[in-house]
Amino acid sequence: MTLRTPRPILGWQRAWHARSKAARVELQSVIMWRFLPWVFALTWMALPLLAGLQHGLLSRLLAASLLLVGVLQIVWANRLVRPVLDHYLGRAVLPPRALWTPAALFVLALALVATLHGLDAVAPWGCRLALGAVLLSFGTVYAMVVPVRIFLRHSAIGCVLLMTVFGLLRGDVGEVLFTAAITAFGAGLSILGSRCGAWTLAVLWEAERSRDIEARLAVAEERLRFGRDLHDVMGRNLAVIALKSELAVQLARRGRPEAESQMMEVQRIAQESQREVREVVRGYRGADLGVELSGARGVLTAAGIDCTVTGPPAGGLPAPVQSALAWVVREAVTNVLRHGNPQRCTVALRTAGDRIELSVENDGAPVPEAQSEDGPEAGSGSGQASPVGGAAGRGSGLAGLRERLAEIGGTLRAGPAGTGVFRLTAEVPLPGPSSSPSAGDGSFGARVPDAEAAPPSGTRAVPSPPSSPSSPSSPSSLSEVTP
Template sequence: MFVLFLALFAKDWIALPELAVWARAVAAAALIVMTVALVVLIGRRMPSAGTAAGRPPMAWLAAGGAAAAVLGVIPLTLPGQRLWPLAPAIMVSVTATFLPPERRRVLIAAAIVAAALIGGTAGAATGDGWRLATAFPAGLVAFTAWTMLGMLWAWDVADRLNRARAMAAELAVKDERLRFAADLHDIQGHHLQVIALKSELAARLADADPARAAAQMTEVQRLAVDALRDTRAVVQGYRRTTLDAELANAAKVLSAAGIDARVEQETSPDVLPDTARHLLGLVTREATTNMLRHSRAQHATIGYRVADGSARIRIRNDGATEPAGSGTGLRGLAERLEQAGGTLTWRHDGGWFELTGSLPLPAGAGAR
């Protein structure tokens, strides 16, 4: 666009008969040099394909500045050529795009003042009227800078939006990978722990009670099939853990492990939103798996209630042997509940280890 303006401006005074032939040749060469310099400089300044803007090539910056000076001085010596500051204004604007905002404003202000002084002096010397000769060049420099920097600002905003969109897509992929890893950890950790427990029990019963040993191995086979099915469901993105299923499963599994487990339910979990049922189900599953894997519990209580606009699950056992939160499962679950506006906390209370997860509920979610 600015090259077009330069060509339209230059064609009027280059063809004037009072302009010497050598001056026309110099002006034409300067127009070509400045055109190439503008293409190189603006191309370097405007990022593309996610790449940042580069440093200005100083050789082309100097060549463009010299060409702009020629295209400003020659028409300044001719009568009636008020657009003489166009080429210098364009070059000043291009140079300003490479500067930080503070230095950019200083450069543009200095160019405005210089254009006003040169134009006023030339107008006074030729008798064309110094007021208009002072105000017009200054306004032209300011308008050119405003136009170029405004377009550059719009380009930069569009580039930042494109990069933000690409980053959002990348983060969505990473979040999905984390979700998949957490679900796979929950499924495989739980199933494998129960399989290991029942396999050990079957090995102990093999000689004393073969019938019970066979029953335990049948249960191991069922658990292995369930684990395979759940893993496939996670890969396909269809599986959702639910609190009611995990409460029933926890009581059965803990009892099979010889732990006196008591489930206290004040409200049916099926009145909760799907997200709350899923997350609190994950908490129940992780707590049950950790109890089987890391504790020597004899007694356990699992309490679920809805009160004060939140759903809460509290799981306690009397046999924790590792520091609270030493594994990655609880920390990962805590982050997922925090993203949903809830909390997951754990603490030792005397000889008991207590895990509490809570989630806020929409108004009226637990009223039934």
């Protein structure tokens, strides 16, 4: 009998995993900034006031008023935490009037503390602690609104004023020193707890944006590489086709028999171009597995992800196997960068009998509904999971990898491998001792180019003219549709 996690907890888990790292730290910081003033109000204000309160109606009224003002001060501070943080991070502008009510409550609370201290309604140590709680409630918000030098300047001015007031009320040097110490402690804790935390959040969000930019640059670089390869393949061939077509037109107008051979050469170049374009699209232009593994480790490490690559050297694998697995690594790493919030990624290459297996596993994947109800293996290997465990895979990434691996007899499995863990596994058969991928016998699923296919029905074979020594060898026969 398995215990199922309650649905509210599953909802909280999914919402937590859906957030980025910076968003999680921000949520934790906001909760802390809203919770700490209540802790200080209870331990530094409520308990000392109740413990050191003198008997008398006026004393009780003043203490109750201070507690009420302190609660209102914390409520307003909690309401301002998110707007003040957005103001510090540059997301929104905080209107100046937003601090009027907290400032008025702060001054009123200081006046009540001074009155209680001057009337001896509360023990001196209770008034000092209440003063610290009042300073922290307002200081945690005010420290994120103004620059540090202005906050320190205003804190110094406030410290001098409080020292003067409490010194006049008691006329004791020790009282003045205690007031200065508690004021400095409140100001320092406010700027360390709120300002430094907000600065850390700003750095995390900047790193998050840098990571997103790096992922987009990696995708853009891949697009540029593909466009460059496509231009290299098609640029020259299209220019030759245009030139030979123009030459064939001129020869046909003059009634020269060479026009037919020129058009047959145009047909041959067009078929060769079609084959080369397919090779570019399918990635058969020499992707190196070792280079891709090294590049994957570098890119993931630069993005703040702990990447581990294990397994034997990839240099001894056949070229078709290396090319197919290299594209698996490239696609998997790109999806890890673009989706989820991983902290680690493991790339493992191992040999299992006559097959080579490559697995890419990362954490930080959201927990899908099917996995939470039916177990971690639900949907694994079905092809419907996204590359990092996100939404259902509707793109062409996994489908393209399956087609590429199927051509050399390989398989691809992708799916969750536990809570928040996604694994992509590719298996490719190793060639036997007598097989050679370059022998042209169709091993590893190599297909015969379309230009060398047998002519379909309704066509007649036309002998190819002898090609020039500098041009590529033409196929044994070409097809021309009969009129």
